[in-house]
Amino acid sequence: MSDTRTGGVARRRLLQGAIAAPAALAVPGLIGAAGTAQTAAAAPVVPPASAGFDPDSPRFALAVLPDTQYLFDEDRSDPVPLATTFRYLAEQRGLANVAFMTHLGDITEHGTQDEIDLADQTFEALDGVVPFSVLAGNHDIPGGNDQRGDTPYLRAFGPSRFTGSDTFGGSSPDGYNSFHVIPAAGREWLVLALDWRVSDAGLAWARGVVDAHPKLPAIVTTHDLAYADDEGAATLSGNGQRLWDGLIRAKDQIFLALGGHYWPPGRTVLRNDAGHDVHVHITNYQDRYYGGAGMIRLYQFDLVRNTIDVETFAPWFLMRDAGERPPLGSEVIELTDDVDRFSLPVDFEARFEAFAPAPKPPQVPPTRVVGKDTVAYWRFDTLGLRGRVEEGATVANGAVAQDLTRKGNDLVVRRLHSTAAGLLTRSVEHHDGAPAHASLRFDGGQSPDRGAVLEAVANAPINSEKFLGGYTIELFVKLPEPFEGNHAWMGIFSWQGRAGDAGKTAGYSPLEPTCSLNVSPERFLQYVLYPHVEDASPTSWSHALPVGRWFHVAVVNDGEQTVVWVEGSPITRNPKQPAHGIATLGRPFTLGATGWDLGFGQGFYGLLGDVRISKRALEPSEFMSPF
Template sequence: MKHFAPILSSVVILFCACGGDDDASSQALAPDAGPSSVAPDAAAPADAAVPDAGPLVCQVERPKSRFTVAVVPDTQYLFDQDRIYPEVLTASLRWIVDHAREYNIVFTAGLGDITENARPDEFAAAAGVYKILDDAGMPYSLPAGNHDLTRSSQFDNARGKEPYLDYLLPTRPGNHPTLGGSSPNGYNSYYVFDGGGQKWMLLALDWRMSQDSMRWAENVINEHPTLPVIATMHELVDRRGAAGDPPNESAVLSSYGQTVWDNVIKNHDQVFLTLNGHFWTPARTTMKNTAGHEVHLHLTNYQDRYYGGSGMIRLYEFDLEHGTIEVSTRSPYMEAIPEANRLPAQAREVALVDADNRFVETMDFESRFSGFRGAPVPLPPGPLSVEQVLVPGTVAYYRFENGAGGPVGDTIPDRAGRGNDLARVTSSGGAAADIAWTNQYHPAQPSRGALFFNGSKSKPPSYLRTTDAAPINAMTFEAGYTIETFVRPPSDCCSEHAWMGVLSRFAPGSAAGKTGDDPSEPLATLSFTDSPMLQWAIFPTNYDGIKTNWSHIFAADVWHHVALVNDGHHTVMYVDGAPVVRNPRSETVGIAAAGKPWLIGAYSYDSKVEQAYYGWLGDVRIVDHALTPDQFMTARPR
């Protein structure tokens, strides 16, 4: 699946004040002080004082299906000859320790360039800070970057021993619980940790791997054939030079990164996520491996920002239940400065919330990992019979399964047996293949098939409509209704297909005597905007204008279940079983009618069908009263 818009509507903020002394935070820095006023001091201890974070933060545990991997990118400007600022990294690592339970932080991954000049005094200062994680028993990795190696060996992939190994050897005591082993030269290591009730592997790879190191990495993956793998290294992808690239397509393999991709990543399906620094600014992309599965490649580096990156850390919050990886970026050092004392340059570094630094990757973990775990993707029991889906009050039920494939014929029966059959309409100039049977379906859908509508604004529409004699044409549903369907918008949806209708009433508001808002709009329509998100817009029987419900932005190329539930007074939209926030609280009774057909896969304006739907459409069920989520078509068991 592709990347999705950087919207964090699903993120639950878990911070809350638990008490504390306000004076403590105000005394941490004088009003005219801040990190920029700290004098360089090569002898500064690794545990130098940092601004107090103020009130305590409630330690709310994540559900067991959620866990976090913390990422520490290039810190080289904090450990540069006599320009040693250990207090900045100290704040970051202390934050990780203090919030380990709240975020269920199971591992901390470095990305190289720990120091600027690979000097022993630089390494000693950095190693002293990382003792914070050692003392807390928290596992971490620290692969070398080019600045962690002396100039004479940076590009020597057969280098010998370097000061890096004396101070930051992967076999430091704090890493023993998860350390699986290191390559013979000491510059590569792997770790196995627990997260969400399963085991994961993290590879910490050298700045420039020799052929022997690449073979070592491949052997490690092959020796752990069922573990998902996160690969970290100092260089892999760089930011694209072209302006205007969307955030999820803003990175490209470097020359060396191409070598790593070809030799270590693309042929090993277990590698699903890669993290690297070195270049700036942050960027990300996805590539398909030889198994046809996506690998997410992320560039994370802030050394070019104020205060050497301000000790920025990234949090990768895995939610196995909901299939997401939520990514956020913050500077604990800048966070700890009382807000009133922050200079503008400091305030900008507290948290980065742009699309490159705060976003969600959506991933069906079971499906993505099933190829190397040797087990099929578990699906809910099914298919369900028609009788199992026909709850009392079912007005119409349509299943779009046809093993023969090919174009859809003239009619599709109403499986509820209420006479609300569908007729196919192919406009003059339209093509038979514009509505086709497919074997695609939502895993929790009752049937095992869907239609693909190949509609657009630039071609004559092909769609389905209820027959003229269908009883549903005159129904106003004043006692309530539940309308359900399954949709999957394609990855190139929906800028060219904005306001395409999933289902709608053909007649405009004026046909039912409505004069408010735009009476040329249809009496009811469930339509995709260009975002894409869904809008349910209707003329209710008790109101002269239009009432609307809105979804959040949808993930493209992913199946979603949508339900519109009206209890006779209010309408609630549900997406994947959860109510959305943009549901009106005003009284909304029924749907106005004019005796005209319902359309499936089309939108009309002023009694003219303007465009057909573009995407997949699964089962459709309409019930004459409000159902609860445990009665939706997705509910199991029945």
């Protein structure tokens, strides 16, 4: 598998809400083997289900609860661990952004009325607090399939229980199969909760549910899906194979399938008929100390990092003081092997592209990008360098990128050294938030020096602008993947002219330009400024810029200091030194290289999109790609 282990930060974030358990509460009618009343953790007053949960956050959690049957086993029952788990989930609804909890079946050991009643009472802690589903396992119902008719399970956990839930979408006519639609990460997700033995009619119903929600990513939950060897490698069970053949493999929306029933836990990745990955997981801890103690998994979806972080832990042990935990409980507070704590890399946009393509922002006309404070704006679609954009088309020397403010700051293409024609080309690649859906691809480099630049025309006002009241310089940049060759200290933009000629003595060298944005050997962005007023060279440094990804970069000066932003996020190393204006010398503003002693060595290696310069400090909400 290509999965990677999750780091400790995610785990600590998960467990940060753990607190000592409160006083215990007697559960009426529950008598233990010693004749004493069993207790369940006291449930605090809880907020409504929506409180604290953010359906628009790109990060949310799906809680998975497997076989709890040994906690509901005749006079051996003890609901305390599960009651604690439910209290934990209620408290974590907002902290961990818990969207939903799904039980994987075998709620009870025998499915008797008394066991089901006790489970029913315990689950009341979640009603109206955290939306959830509960499916039937083989220990909850008599044999047969979902056509078995009335049972205590169906009366307690059938459709009537969930009709008041905002997520409940409906059930099969028999009541043993259901589905929920969960709002999370700004979209909706489909969860199917299927009986442990789905009939042909049940399979047809499930296919119909998926078909009726053609744009929703789907998760299948059931009891008997797969089993694993001691190394955690999972294989579909007979029933799992039936679900795979009759439902999962043909429905590309299904990307995750979860089952219990068997132990040890395990996982595998299967390819569906569309050639896409389906993650198949077994989750069951009834063989562990105290019947699993209500142990849960949290599947933490992170649509920014394109990752699902999986954590497995027992709140009943976690939420007790260390001295009050039984020794064996201390050993299973959380499970950290490869089948219980791991990360799944999932490119959500690519995985869901076939059935739910992410809407792409349309092109934005220049009139909506140019404002009263815009000094210059260049773009590389049909409104900039003229002619329809064709991927890989060569940009000729002398081609003009018009300044769309009409203030005379046009840029002219010039190749450096003996650079071949193909080292500056057009591309349809672009940042999703860029106004224009086009860019320029530069293939500059060292050994031998090569590249191309776009220089402002000789009389362009931008060449002498001092920006004493502040400024914002924005652009879209992408470093290629793979990032081949030596491109250390390549320039993205600069104002030509030697710092020494501007009377500056405090910087690295009097031969470097008065203002430049560069890329270090480690791919850190470096913004070097010689202010108009101060004899100084305050320099900003970013983190290492990943390759193969577009970034919006903004250099913002408020007339006093400079802050560099990457993707709407301020970088760490911005200097506190005063910085009033830019010490321009009337020489050309340049895209694609940083000069030295009035000449150029290497050019930029990568892609550049829209570039805009404003004569005041913009807020992130005002950037070309607002954040």
